[in-house]
Amino acid sequence: MTTILTAGLSLKPQYYEQAQACRADGLWFEVHPENYLVAGGPRLGWLERIRAEHSISLHGVALSLAADCAPDAVHLERLAALAQRIEPALVSEHLAWSTWRGAYHPDLLPFPRTDESLLRIAANIGATQEALARRIAIENPSHYVHIDGHAWDEIDFLAELARRTGCGLLLDINNVYVGARNLGYAAEEYIDRFPSEPIMEIHLAGHTPDPNLGPALLIDSHDAPVAPEVWRLYERLIGRIGPRPTLIERDDNLPDFSILLAERNIADAVMRASLAEVARP
Amino acid sequence: MSTSLGRFQDDFMQALFAPTEDATFEMSSLVCQPGFSVYRNTVMKGCIDALQANYPSVTRLVGEEWMRGAAAIYARLHQPQDSRLFYYGERFADFLARFEPAAELPYLPDVARLDRFWSESHAAHDEAPLNVAVLSGLAPEVLAGTVLHPHASARWAWFASGPIYTIWRRNRESVEDDSEIEWRSEGALLVRAQETVEWMALDASGCAFLDACRSGWPLAEAATAAIAAQESTDIAPLLARLLEAGAFSHASVANETQ
Numbered sequence: 001m002t003t004i005l006t007a008g009l010s011l012k013p014q015y016y017e018q019a020q021a022c023r024a025d026g027l028w029f030e031v032h033p034e035n036y037l038v039a040g041g042p043r044l045g046w047l048e049r050i051r052a053e054h055s056i057s058l059h060g061v062a063l064s065l066a067a068d069c070a071p072d073a074v075h076l077e078r079l080a081a082l083a084q085r086i087e088p089a090l091v092s093e094h095l096a097w098s099t100w101r102g103a104y105h106p107d108l109l110p111f112p113r114t115d116e117s118l119l120r121i122a123a124n125i126g127a128t129q130e131a132l133a134r135r136i137a138i139e140n141p142s143h144y145v146h147i148d149g150h151a152w153d154e155i156d157f158l159a160e161l162a163r164r165t166g167c168g169l170l171l172d173i174n175n176v177y178v179g180a181r182n183l184g185y186a187a188e189e190y191i192d193r194f195p196s197e198p199i200m201e202i203h204l205a206g207h208t209p210d211p212n213l214g215p216a217l218l219i220d221s222h223d224a225p226v227a228p229e230v231w232r233l234y235e236r237l238i239g240r241i242g243p244r245p246t247l248i249e250r251d252d253n254l255p256d257f258s259i260l261l262a263e264r265n266i267a268d269a270v271m272r273a274s275l276a277e278v279a280r281p
Numbered sequence: 282m283s284t285s286l287g288r289f290q291d292d293f294m295q296a297l298f299a300p301t302e303d304a305t306f307e308m309s310s311l312v313c314q315p316g317f318s319v320y321r322n323t324v325m326k327g328c329i330d331a332l333q334a335n336y337p338s339v340t341r342l343v344g345e346e347w348m349r350g351a352a353a354i355y356a357r358l359h360q361p362q363d364s365r366l367f368y369y370g371e372r373f374a375d376f377l378a379r380f381e382p383a384a385e386l387p388y389l390p391d392v393a394r395l396d397r398f399w400s401e402s403h404a405a406h407d408e409a410p411l412n413v414a415v416l417s418g419l420a421p422e423v424l425a426g427t428v429l430h431p432h433a434s435a436r437w438a439w440f441a442s443g444p445i446y447t448i449w450r451r452n453r454e455s456v457e458d459d460s461e462i463e464w465r466s467e468g469a470l471l472v473r474a475q476e477t478v479e480w481m482a483l484d485a486s487g488c489a490f491l492d493a494c495r496s497g498w499p500l501a502e503a504a505t506a507a508i509a510a511q512e513s514t515d516i517a518p519l520l521a522r523l524l525e526a527g528a529f530s531h532a533s534v535a536n537e538t539q
Binding site: 034035037038039040041042043045061062067068069072075097098099100101102103104105106107109110111112114116117120143144145146147148149182210213216217219 | 284285286287289290291293294297310311314315316317319320323324327328331360361362363364365366367403404405406407408433434473476477
């Protein structure tokens, strides 16, 4: 397994050629594995060619770990085969559900954090780590609604999952910011309280105000540059925990590759600055 | 599921697709929050975006607004069964054939079928196309008993209803061509022998020939089927064209794989 401590970018087909050719130091790429779980074809070929030059992270959106059922065995098998082929540096999934009773709903859906859901999700993470024969990272989701039945605080819930299963955590700072704004909690306090040790990866992304409700409801849209407030939270976190693999996550309204690379360089600079701080006598 | 997590998920699903006032008591505090619509919108957008991406020729023909409207109706009827949204819309052509607003565009379902062929061909498993030299060395009587197996990425169909291939191609290739299309039956072959899906017109005899090959018939019988479909068929150039397109993966003789 490769170790990466630098910043990476979401990889989209539009960027294949530039991604393969780019020689930026430590640059890595993240893909949604669901787009590569195919029998054959040019996409897999592209991923392999880019893998020959850069580290790859597989960021799943469809394992549906928080559904009250085991992860789909065929999906897991395909994911394991892809991981074997690509040898990713990181594999991650979400604290959410999307597949229920055979239908896939392309979103990351919420659930009440209870003892019961903790047991179920821990079992599902365990099954996934066993199938992949590796540690995975679990991402904190964005929030849009208050749910009455939470028995667990989100950070405690994630930390407990990490403790029980040995999984790592993926801290999405934009999700923290969006959730804090939508549900009315302090993003800084969340970032400060998040346990450092299990963080395997950090996500940074853009958000947009809801087209009808405006800034009262922020959408985790991944279609805009990282917001200044999110950069400030990132600096605050890195200042506390030091460098971790950081992704500039962009899925929609895709800009020129060079623009994403510039955002990625900001994250790299934040991490270098934190190292310089540590090195100072 | 009888657990509370499972019940939550059943109720959430019901609330996602039903009107707000139909939500269960447990869900009512969720659905009345403005943020709940984010989940409704995101799930629908994911399905609609996927259908639009998977059916580009249909979209170009009917326009984005019409396509997204039709896709929203399809998504409510047929939720994705596979998280690989690249495969979503398996029944979209059949849906269009019964979709009242599409009745004025009788060619639309078959154009959708060709878009679907493209997706299937694109993601089919990789295999080397049949090397022509394998056939050229065979004695005529051996050749007659040889079975040619269509390539994993080969998709073909004969459309008796109209010039589907021409309509599809103009839209798939985004050709700015408003010239009148001659109204006649057409067929098409899509195949990805290497990296890129290629397409070509294929007449009724070519389609019958490939159908026979897919059924495992030897070359002599496939040729008979081709001639039955179109009496004037000249087998040698047809076979040469198919071989050049990479339409076959391998040949076997008298039930033995070569």
